[in-house]
Amino acid sequence: MLNTQISKAIRTTGKHLKLLEKLRIKTVEDFINYFPRDYTDASEVTKLAYLKINQLATFKGTILNIESSRTKNGKFITQAVFKDDTGVIEVIWFNQSYITKVMRKGSEVFLSGKPKIAGGHLTLSSPTFEPVRQEQIHTARIIPVYHGTEGISSKWIREKLKPILESEIQNIEEYLPEEIIQKFSLISIKEAIYQIHFPKDESIIGKAIKRLGFDELLLIHLKSLIAKYKNKKASTSIAKSINIDYEAVKSFLKTLPFELTNAQKLTLAEILKDMEKPHPMARLLQGDVGSGKTIVAGIAAFAVIKQGYQTAFMAPTEILAKQHLKTFEKFFKQHGIKIELLIGSTKNKEKKEILEKLKKGEINLIIGTHALIQKEVKFKNLGLAIIDEQHRFGVLQREVLNSHGFPHTLNLSATPIPRTLALTIYGDQDLSIIDEMPPGRKIIATHIVPENKRKDAYNWIRKQIKEKQTQVFIICPLIDESDKLEIKAVNEEYRYLANNIFPDLEVSFIHGKLSQDDKDRIMNDFQANRINILVSTSIIEVGIDVPNATVMIIEGAEKFGLSQLHQFRGRIGRGEQQSYCFLFANTKSEDGVKRLNAMTKFHSGFKLAEIDLSIRGPGEIFGVRQSGIPDLKVASLTDSVLISKVHETATILMSNDPELSKFPKLKEKIEKFSEIQN
Ligand code: ADP
Ligand code: MG
Numbered sequence: 001m002l003n004t005q006i007s008k009a010i011r012t013t014g015k016h017l018k019l020l021e022k023l024r025i026k027t028v029e030d031f032i033n034y035f036p037r038d039y040t041d042a043s044e045v046t047k048l049a050y051l052k053i054n055q056l057a058t059f060k061g062t063i064l065n066i067e068s069s070r071t072k073n074g075k076f077i078t079q080a081v082f083k084d085d086t087g088v089i090e091v092i093w094f095n096q097s098y099i100t101k102v103m104r105k106g107s108e109v110f111l112s113g114k115p116k117i118a119g120g121h122l123t124l125s126s127p128t129f130e131p132v133r134q135e136q137i138h139t140a141r142i143i144p145v146y147h148g149t150e151g152i153s154s155k156w157i158r159e160k161l162k163p164i165l166e167s168e169i170q171n172i173e174e175y176l177p178e179e180i181i182q183k184f185s186l187i188s189i190k191e192a193i194y195q196i197h198f199p200k201d202e203s204i205i206g207k208a209i210k211r212l213g214f215d216e217l218l219l220i221h222l223k224s225l226i227a228k229y230k231n232k233k234a235s236t237s238i239a240k241s242i243n244i245d246y247e248a249v250k251s252f253l254k255t256l257p258f259e260l261t262n263a264q265k266l267t268l269a270e271i272l273k274d275m276e277k278p279h280p281m282a283r284l285l286q287g288d289v290g291s292g293k294t295i296v297a298g299i300a301a302f303a304v305i306k307q308g309y310q311t312a313f314m315a316p317t318e319i320l321a322k323q324h325l326k327t328f329e330k331f332f333k334q335h336g337i338k339i340e341l342l343i344g345s346t347k348n349k350e351k352k353e354i355l356e357k358l359k360k361g362e363i364n365l366i367i368g369t370h371a372l373i374q375k376e377v378k379f380k381n382l383g384l385a386i387i388d389e390q391h392r393f394g395v396l397q398r399e400v401l402n403s404h405g406f407p408h409t410l411n412l413s414a415t416p417i418p419r420t421l422a423l424t425i426y427g428d429q430d431l432s433i434i435d436e437m438p439p440g441r442k443i444i445a446t447h448i449v450p451e452n453k454r455k456d457a458y459n460w461i462r463k464q465i466k467e468k469q470t471q472v473f474i475i476c477p478l479i480d481e482s483d484k485l486e487i488k489a490v491n492e493e494y495r496y497l498a499n500n501i502f503p504d505l506e507v508s509f510i511h512g513k514l515s516q517d518d519k520d521r522i523m524n525d526f527q528a529n530r531i532n533i534l535v536s537t538s539i540i541e542v543g544i545d546v547p548n549a550t551v552m553i554i555e556g557a558e559k560f561g562l563s564q565l566h567q568f569r570g571r572i573g574r575g576e577q578q579s580y581c582f583l584f585a586n587t588k589s590e591d592g593v594k595r596l597n598a599m600t601k602f603h604s605g606f607k608l609a610e611i612d613l614s615i616r617g618p619g620e621i622f623g624v625r626q627s628g629i630p631d632l633k634v635a636s637l638t639d640s641v642l643i644s645k646v647h648e649t650a651t652i653l654m655s656n657d658p659e660l661s662k663f664p665k666l667k668e669k670i671e672k673f674s675e676i677q678n
Contacts, residue, residue: 002029002168003029009031019150023149033633035633036144036145036146036197037146041142041143041202042143045058045060047085047087048088054115056113058140059110059112060140062107064080064083065080066078066103067080068097076094076097078094079091082124089122089123089124091125093126102129109129110138113128137158142199142202162197165198169193170190174665175665175668177653177666184214184645187204187207187208187211193208195207195208212634213642214642214646217635217642219673224425224427224429228282231428241275241277242307244275245306249272249302256295260296261437263436264295264434266432271410274430275300275303275408281408282408283409284429284430285297285432286433287414287435288570289569290437290570291414291436293388293434298332301328301384301386302337304383305337305383307383309407310364310380310381310384311364311385312366312382312384313365313368314385316392318345320544321341321367321368324367324388337364339365339366339367341367343368344369344370358377358380359380385407385408386410387412389412389413389414391415414570414605415563415609417609417637420640420647424643427650440576442573442578443603445581446580446582447581447582448583448596448597448599451584454584458501461553462504465533471532471533473551473568473572474493474534475553486537487513494508506532508522508525508535509534538568546571547574548577549574550580551580552579553581554568554584556585557583558585562609563608566609583596
């Protein structure tokens with residue numbers, strides 16, 4: 001059965017089960033849907049007489065002799081002699097003591113590896129081996145390569161997966177309507193899943209990927225279209241149409257310290273117009289880091305509040321919520337708007353008062369974190385819900401806030417993806433895009449700094465701080481996505497810099513596990529320029545706005561996705577001063593260098609995301625998940641042909657039959673399907 005727990009389906013240790021869980025494999029179905037990341041073609045079986053030095057080949061033959069020994073430094077070596085009907089070759093394995101248990105003198109085996117000349121002998125070093133069986137799994141075929149983890153190898157996955165796939169494939173039911181399968185010449189879901197793991201030849205891999213990629217995008221798209229349809233249907237009777245007072249909005253704009261960019265004006269107009277309609281707005285406001293989304297949302301809030309409705313503004317972190325509070329207090333001060341903050345660390349007594357006032361309508365604008373979606377939070381008349389950095393929240397969390405009497409909702413996102421793709425992924429929302437930066441911003445000069453120039457970089461930074469009173473962020477490297485190690489790295493980096501490099505300057509550090517009071521104190525000090533250099537983890541950074549900070553160092557830059565690096569870099573270059581970003585990296589790989597070079601050349605989040613996606617698939621690098629780009633397993637986000645096919649299909653399906661009642665299996669599949677990004 002597909003929903004059988006994996007622990008019941010395979011024989012393995014608790015340790016392995018834990019590791020599988022890390023790979024998000026809990027059921028048979030999860031396992032079957034754990035697709036290879038690559039293939040090795042070892043399908044051609046070669047005779048020893050025709051082997052080529054250094055070329056991967058598979059040989060079939062007999063083990064003439066095999067024995068293990070220990071070297072002086074305690075290493076385990078297995079040596080064998082292997083023969084086929086054309087010749088003989090020496091074989092050697094290191095530290096695989098179990099080999100002599102599965103292979104003996106006389107065993108018929110396949111070996112896959114690269115022959116080399118070593119010490120004057122023709123040698124096959126550490127080849128993949130497999131006994132001759134009815135159907136080979138690890139040799140003499142196109143071999144799937146899986147993303148393993150420490151303790152689980154690709155070979156282990158193949159070995160366990162094959163029998164499960166054989167017995168379960170029959171339980172996978174087709175859910176796509178036959179017309180669609182025909183129209184786009186797709187292969188069946190059964191075949192696609194089987195062949196993506198154990199392809200019978202090269203050409204079938206492409207077909208399997210096409211089918212599974214099509215499904216992946218289609219399910220995401222249909223899911224969001226259905227959500228949109230349901231929202232519209234459920235809310236038509238209780239919609240609030242807001243009668244925007246455009247004169248009041250205009251005079252509010254005059255009180256701002258800057259003029260809106262054209263893009264800000266256009267998106268604002270879209271939002272205001274939308275809220276006048278008698279059904280709730282569901283709109284995504286997209287714009288690159290620093291494009292000024294906050295103020296657009298703030299003006300929308302002003303317009304709603306002016307008409308007597310409340311607005312809620314939810315941010316992903318407490319630091320960010322507090323920053324928004326400050327911003328809005330400044331903008332709204334002279335307009336008599338009552339603002340409060342509700343976050344996890346709000347004291348109980350105060351929280352009670354806030355909840356009471358919210359219910360009575362004595363608060364116009366409530367800013368907060370997840371605390372805003374607790375059950376006890378009740379509004380008098382919520383007109384607009386704004387969600388900042390929306391990809392940081394799950395769909396469910398967004399829906400909770402949206403469910404308060406169906407207010408208009410505005411989601412803010414810096415996720416840099418093309419419009420067609422955004423429509424596919426966020427089909428449940430309408431799109432407004434700010435495609436222009438506020439004037440006067442200078443390009444952030446970005447450099448990759450070699451290790452031997454580190455001292456120079458530090459000296460240069462000291463000079464900038466002393467001469468220009470500028471401030472500096474230092475982002476510590478990401479370590480295995482582990483909080484504990486990251487905090488350790490921050491502590492060590494901080495101590496080193498404070499004691500050895502910048503003893504004459506004010507250095508501080510911040511990370512997610514500090515108490516709220518500490519975090520507040522540090523951020524306040526940084527904002528007030530009482531701290532020159534702030535050492536931080538990768539987690540804390542999102543959305544922070546300190547225009548006086550103009551220098552950033554990113555350590556271990558190779559570990560981050562380009563979108564993530566771009567997000568970091570967006571913390572500087574917010575004022576009119578020239579800003580500088582220095583990348584320290586430990587990579588010699590061609591792709592690694594290419595990616596980092598892109599950071600020095602390109603300054604648009606969209607462009608960088610595209611490059612990132614084309615060099616390394618999504619999901620492989622940290623930061624992709626957090627950047628809001630869905631972590632697709634098969635489909636390529638840059639495959640515009642596929643995206644438009646999916647678009648067409650979804651539109652046709654939904655326009656004839658928005659409940660998908662003619663296709664119950666598809667409907668069920670969509671309900672079960674959850675986007676990995678959430
Ligand atoms: P993001 O879109 O990344 O959330 P913010 O809303 O934080 O960006 O805006 C970045 C900075 O730009 C803020 O300091 C904000 O006050 C400023 N800003 C926004 N709009 C304009 C504008 N039209 N002209 C000048 N500065 C602006
Ligand atoms: Mg922001």
